[in-house]
Amino acid sequence: MKKLINSPENVVLESISGLGAAFPDLIKVHFNPNYIVRVDAPVQGKVGIVSGGGSGHEPMHGGFVGKGMLDAACPGAVFTSPTPDQMHEATKAVNGGKGVLHIVKNYTGDVMNFEMAADLARGEGVDVEAVVIDDDVAVKDSLYTAGRRGVGTTVLAEKIVGAAAEQGCTLKEAAALCHKVNAHGRSMGMALTSCVVPHVGKPTFDLPEDEMEIGIGIHGEPGRQRLKLKSADEITEMLLNPILEDLPYQNGDNVLLFVNSMGGTPSIELFIVYRKAHEILTKKGIKVSRSFVGPEITSLEMAGASITLLKLDDQLTKLWDAPVHTPALRWGV
């Protein structure tokens, strides 16, 4: 293992300390239990938005704390869900009297630990709603599995619901909006290489030089199939087609096209993927009216990319465009 770290045990702690030191005007980092809150929390009269999950997906979620997005983020150990005390304390810290929404990615550990935190907070009189994001089309959705994983749409939901909360929506409205974003968003990812979890020290899976994994999860969970490496254009098609069929996205739709790096894939390659995806969508009469390209929900140093489509209407477009000011995302301010 070759990493720019001091020791595997201190990776999360030292990283969030650095985040806090870099953006003291935007966020505060609380230790033990660990959570990151916006500097002016709790904002009175505003619904609080809390998310969280295992670390290793930076900038999600800590980088998205700030005005117009999250009120708090709870980082777990690398690729392990956070513990209920983190979400419980974070929920109390951001409760401005209008209740708190938990945005939870659909992983068993995340869902259960957030549920326990919500139970604790409700027991103390805080109104809590939770919405689970499950947008990964690589996973078959069935009653008999843990269901689809939460991936790229999570970032879009945090931005859009965060904007609505900033504009004064109620907790019920925030939850309904979050469900709407989840219902209109679909994603699929792929990996060129594995990643190394610091406390494990070796690659999560073996992927030969000339192979790729299509449908990879953000923790290196295996995907739909392992294939010989193909060109960027072919890969883009393999990711986009299942997404398009799933909702389905149709001629005349407006979409936000989000091309994400898994961490190791550089911008220069992301835009090659973006170019092809844009071309396919345009051919199908689907209008790309908003774009988002970069490493936003990563998997440590894994090389690879994911594509997320979100079907837009006026409400979602306006909220996407609304001002946001966080360490990792900033516009309109």
Place this chain on the structure above:
Amino acid sequence: MTTITADQIIAWIERYSIRIAEQKEFLTKLDSDIGDADHGANMNRGFQAVLAKKAELQGKDIGALLKIVAMTLISTVGGAAGALYGTFFLQASNVTAGKTELTPEEFVLVLEKGLAGIVLRGKAAIGDKTMVDALHPAVKACRRAIAANESLDQALAEAVAAAEAGLQSTIPLMARRGRASYLGERSVNHQDPGATSTFFLFECAAETLTGKQ
């Protein structure tokens, strides 16, 4: 009649913490086959934190000490196992509040409440390839033996055997809960990590809660 003392419960927890530390690599190996290679690390982080609180556990009633165990696990383990084992011990502490010893009958109730809590939280049924596959038959075996007036030693021995059979039964199953379910068919022919750590819990109970320490 045999009873279980608070000191024995502490011995059980301590023995289990040591067992988890010893089996950490093995549990993580099982989880790397069908999960995300963290079950051993998660459980060990939690039970080392419990072990560090041993002095605090001593002299407490059983409900109070199990509550400390539960809260420690809840705040240190994370993942599915943290919520589930945390819930198990939290439910266990609720039915033992104020008690300094437990009759076999009361001990079975502890197990039953713990199981019910895990099922309520995780919604797994038998055959889903989770810890419930080991826990459920073990609790049932214990209940049956105690109801038939068998000794606590006998009841725990039967629980261990049932947990082991349940653990073995997870191997051919396809996972339907938790991370392993993402693998679909690829989860077949692997032993479930959570069922394995649950089997150890019963093994340690049999080693510490009867006369034959």
